[in-house]
Amino acid sequence: KQEVTQIPAALSVPEGENLVLNCSFTDSAIYNLQWFRQDPGKGLTSLLLIQSSQREQTSGRLNASLDKSSGRSTLYIAASQPGDSATYLCAVRIGTGANNLFFGTGTRLTVIP
Amino acid sequence: DVKVTQSSRYLVKRTGEKVFLECVQDMDHENMFWYRQDPGLGLRLIYFSYDVKMKEKGDIPEGYSVSREKKERFSLILESASTNQTSMYLCASSFSANSYEQYFGPGTRLTVT
Numbered sequence: 709k710q711e712v713t714q715i716p717a718a719l720s721v722p723e724g725e726n727l728v729l730n731c732s733f734t735d736s737a738i739y740n741l742q743w744f745r746q747d748p749g750k751g752l753t754s755l756l757l758i759q760s761s762q763r764e765q766t767s768g769r770l771n772a773s774l775d776k777s778s779g780r781s782t783l784y785i786a787a788s789q790p791g792d793s794a795t796y797l798c799a800v801r802i803g804t805g806a807n808n809l810f811f812g813t814g815t816r817l818t819v820i821p
Numbered sequence: 822d823v824k825v826t827q828s829s830r831y832l833v834k835r836t837g838e839k840v841f842l843e844c845v846q847d848m849d850h851e852n853m854f855w856y857r858q859d860p861g862l863g864l865r866l867i868y869f870s871y872d873v874k875m876k877e878k879g880d881i882p883e884g885y886s887v888s889r890e891k892k893e894r895f896s897l898i899l900e901s902a903s904t905n906q907t908s909m910y911l912c913a914s915s916f917s918a919n920s921y922e923q924y925f926g927p928g929t930r931l932t933v934t
Contacts, residue, residue, distance in 0.1 A: 712863070749830070749927075749930070750927050750928060751825070751913075751925035751926050751927045751928050751929065752913075752923075752925040753910070754922060754923075757922070760887075765850070769902065771843055780905055797863070797864075805878065806866060806869035806877070806879065807866055807869070807879055809866070809878070809923075811863040811864040811865075812863055813860075813861055813862065813863040814863070820858075
């Protein structure tokens with residue numbers, strides 16, 4: 709069974725700093741990997757989805773990379789802002805069907821003004 | 822914009838009560854999902870549905886049942902609530918079985934006392 713790990717569980721950075729969030733998975737045979745944002749007490753919002761054939765995806769100040777062979781993905785946030793404070797989750801899909809999506813436990817990011 | 826709504830943001834119930842959590846989506850999506858989210862465990866799939874009156878068990882269906890009488894509505898039922906069902910419950914929907922984009926509701930934080 710696929711296991712998805714996100715370390716650290718929490719991270720605090722000063723505003724303006726560039727930062728990297730990590731996601732690792734145990735089985736490299738994946739369909740895609742997705743990064744989500746979750747604000748306190750709210751649902752998940754999709755940020756970026758990387759297909760297994762891709763190495764990275766970019767959206768604004770966010771850049772997600774994927775290295776299947778090492779079982780790793782990173783989410784790079786440039787010039788962090790207090791509004792980026794949230795929990796970031798990654799999810800790995802190993803096939804079609806609802807029960808083939810595995811979530812990490814998330815990294816809670818705090819950007820200090 | 823896709824909208825997924827959940828009937829309650831916060832709910833407090835007593836042990837042994839029957840609990841209904843309602844989820845409605847407004848984009849004619851075929852697939853709907855119920856997850857629970859617990860600290861350190863990430864999101865875990867309880868049940869999902871590919872169509873009206875159709876349901877499939879996820880990873881942790883024990884103690885839960887679901888109902889999908891209409892395409893837009895997916896209900897999660899706790900037949901006899903227990904304290905270990907205290908959790909955040911998230912509903913999601915997606916367009917088709919092969920769609921990787923899941924849209925999440927805001928969540929219901931259920932406390933069972």
